[in-house]
Structure formats: C-alpha cells, structure tokens
Amino acid sequence: MSRWFATIILLCWVSVVLLQPLLQTTPNEIRLDAILAPPSADYWLGNDALGRSVGERLLAGAEIALLVSVATVVISALAGTLIGALSGYAGGMTDVIISRIIDIMLAFPGILLAIALAAVLGPGIDNLVIAISVVGWVGYARLARAQALSLKQREHVSAAIALGCRQGRILRRHIIPLMLAPLLVEASFGVAAVIVAEAGLSFLGLGVQPPQASWGSMIREGADFLLVAPHLAIFPGIAIFLVVLSSNLFGDWLRSWLDVREETTRA
C-alpha cells in the first residue's frame, strides 16, 4: 500500500516537472487584481501577495526541488563513495587522514554547516547545491568505507590480486559494484534530506532568490500572511511533506527489498 502511494507521488512529482514546458505556466506573472485571493475556479490554489498563482509557483518549486535534489544526491553520492571506498581499500595513512576528516565533518551538525556555507557563498541554486553536497558526501563516504573494509577481505578480491589486477580495476570492478545496494538506500533517504535542506535554506532566505519560486521561500512569504491568506503557507508545506514522506517510504521499501541491514541514516 505505502509503496504504491510513494511511487505514485514520486512519479507525479517527476512528470509534473517534465511536462511543465507544455503547460506554459507563468509563475512570476504579477496580477494586481488577484492579490492574496483565496483558491478559485481559475486559480485552484489561490494567489500570493503579488497576485501570482500559487499553483503555478508550486510547479516551479517542484522543478527547483527536483533539480537540487538530483544534482546534490548525485554529486555527494559519487564523491562520497569514491573517497570512502578509496579510504577503506587503501588503508594505512590515507585511511587515517580520510577517517579523521570524516569524523570532524560528522562532529559538525550538518544543517548548521550548510547554513554557514550558504551564508558565506551567497544565495543561488548552484551555491545551494555546493553547500548541501559539502555536507552530504560524508554519509556516503562513511558507508562506502565500512563496506570496502569488509569487501576487501573477500576471496574474489584476493583472487583478483593474485591474477595481477591493478588496484584501480579492483576498486572499480570488484569492490564498488558490490556496495551499491546500501548506497542506493542511503541515496533514497538522501533525496528526502536534500529537499528538507533546500527548503529550509530557502525558508531562511539563503537559497533560491526572488522572484524564483521554491517551496521553502513560499512558506516564508506565506508565514507573513497566515491570518489573511493561510493557503500561501499551507500548500507548499503539503508538497514538501508528501515528497519527503514518499522518499522515506521508498527508502524503507528499497531497504527491505534489497535486504540491507538498518545502518543507513534516515532523513
């Protein structure tokens, strides 16, 4: 049941973003006659303080959320996996230094580091992706390192070494493919975490800049009009909630399907 719910929500999210060019939306068009208008037949989700359509801005926000979460999860998963696998496989000083860096990063509350980075880098989508990736790779690296440590003891790796395979090939062909399952589960929870982080930073005014719409900044703008126009804050929150819930459900399902022990972190 919950798996279908999650799949449908996530599919809706992706297809809405892909179909957006066909819908010819105008999320930034100001309509002075519709300021703070409640939901109506023309604008199903109402209009914001500048009369912009909340529904169309929600769709634009969906695109930002998808863009940022895919980019961030791909970047941090790739970097984290490579660094972690290298650390666990190489051992010695490399491992000591990388582990120490991972420890320091883990000793730093993630969202705080992202806030600090976003503040220093300045607002914008690219800086948002950088800030969240700098925080995000650590989880994957820790996971990949632990996997590499146990995988390199396996017999097929010894066999590969005995056959004279080069280190890079062993890492690429014999170690990394076997650690994909837990990393995939981590990435699924990662999508949820990144969406919350993106929206949170945008809520604080550190992410997407006006007039561009992001679910987080929509909530922030809506918070000023809670009494007169509660729909401004309600709808983007529901969107975030549904997508985050679905990513978590999907991750849960993926974990039990791939039979991964509960060692990955939830958003």
Next chain:
Amino acid sequence: MLTRLMTTVITLIGIVSLVFFLIHLIPGDPVEYILGDSARPADREALRSELGLDRPLMAQYTGYLSGLVRFDLGYSLHSKQPVSELLLERVPATLKLSLAAFLLAILIAFPLGVLAATRSGTSWDSGAMMLSLLGVSIPNFWLGPMLILLFSLWLGLTPVSGMEEPGSLILPAVTLGVSLAAILARMVRSSLLEVLNEDYIRTARAKGVSEQVIVWKHALSNALLPVITLLGLQFGALLAGSVITEKVFSWPGVGLLLIDAIQQRDYPVVQGAVLLIAVSYLVVNRLTDLLYRVVDPRIRVA
C-alpha cells in the same frame, strides 16, 4: 580514555579551523561583500584593518586561536559589542527551548515506542510507526507556522512569537521536538524488540514475572543503552534545528542571532555562533559517550 580525549581535542581543533577557513578562504572579498561595490577605497582599507584582514592568513589564524583561548571572539560589526557577550546573552533562551523539546520528545517517544514493541505486528504497532514516519517527514519550518495558525490565530490559545508571555514556550518546543520524538520512538521500539527476544527475558517469563515488570524493569533498562547514544547525537541535531525554529517563532536564542547576523553580514557574530553550536554539539556527544560507559559495564570491561 586518553586516546578518546586526544581525538576530542583533535576534532575540536578541526572544527575551529573549519569555521575559520570557511570564512577566510571562500572566494570573494568579505569587505566588498559587507560594504558593497560603491564603497570608497579608504573605507575598505579601514574595515580591512579593523577585521585584521590585511595581515597574512597564518597570522590571522594564530591570532584567532589565541583569542579563542581567552574567549575573545572579536567584535560585532553591527553593534560593536563583544561577540562573546552577545552569545552569552542568547544562550539561556536556546537552552530553555532545546531542553523543553528534548523532554517533550522523550515523553512522547517512550510510551509510543514501548507500545509498538510490546504489541509488535498489531495495528497498534503499525499505527505508532506510521505516526513516527509522519513526524520525521514534517519539516519544522512548516510545522511551526501551521501550529501558529491553528493554536494562536484560530484558537487564540498561545502567543504567536517571542518568549515573554506565559505559554510561549509550548509551540516552539513542539515544533522542535516532534522529529526527535519520531526518531526516538523508532529506536526505542527496535531496541526493545531485540531485548525482548533474549534468554533472560524468557527466564523471567518462565518464573512467572508479570509482563509489566518484564517490560518496564527487565527489558527497558537494557534497551535504553543504544537509545542513550542516539539521544546524544540527536541533541546536536536539536541545537542545529533550533536555528530554524527560533527564526519561525522569533525566539531570542543563539539561532536567531545567527540568522540575523547572516542577514546583516556580521561575520564575527556568524563565526562565533557557528562555533558555539558546533562545539556544544561535540561536547554533548562526548559526554554521552562517557555516560554510555557508566551505564553499560560491558563496554568498560571490553
């Protein structure tokens, strides 16, 4: 023990350096950023020397470290007050909020987790776990405004923001505590389930000990151990999460100071606030580690 202390010190130095270089190595000139493009060169030079940015990087770094030892975090660019003073003023509010959220989370999570574990597989269990999933999926920057809408604006039961009026703590504490409660409930459930399958529980059952005593006395005390570690880790998440919650409710804590300082580009304050939160996080984690050893003699022996 000594190596643990050493790693803590190394991590501490790492965090301090990370915060320092975060501000100093980022491309772009902070002075340009603070004053804008139209500033006069003389003003830029003045600010540059006020911030100490005209000195070599390593000199700045050692100056910063020696200042830290004396609890000297520099001066706010905005109010010219010492950063350490500004931070100290705000600490009580953040502590109050975090502790309230922490207690609330424990009060919700334990009954929920125990309920789910003792009736595992029933609809009570799946209901409790569904509740927990909802809890982790609601972002606090949305939950906060929704609670304000419902309880302050529509029902008129609680103040909208600030911390002067009675009852003002309730909504922020709920906002901050819900996700922790959700994570904690899951942890209590899985930890208790594991313990309930152990031999000594079966022995107790065979001896005719009542189910109540088994769960609350025999099982829970052992099931608590992994939960304690999680509590330590999550307290840090709570401190970081309080940044957003404080912003939502205009709660005058360290988090709100940080956000205001970011908006005013008051870098010494940003640096100080980030450092304070990060160091508290580390200290709480290490204390939990110690506590864990005290509570579980098996670890001390091993």
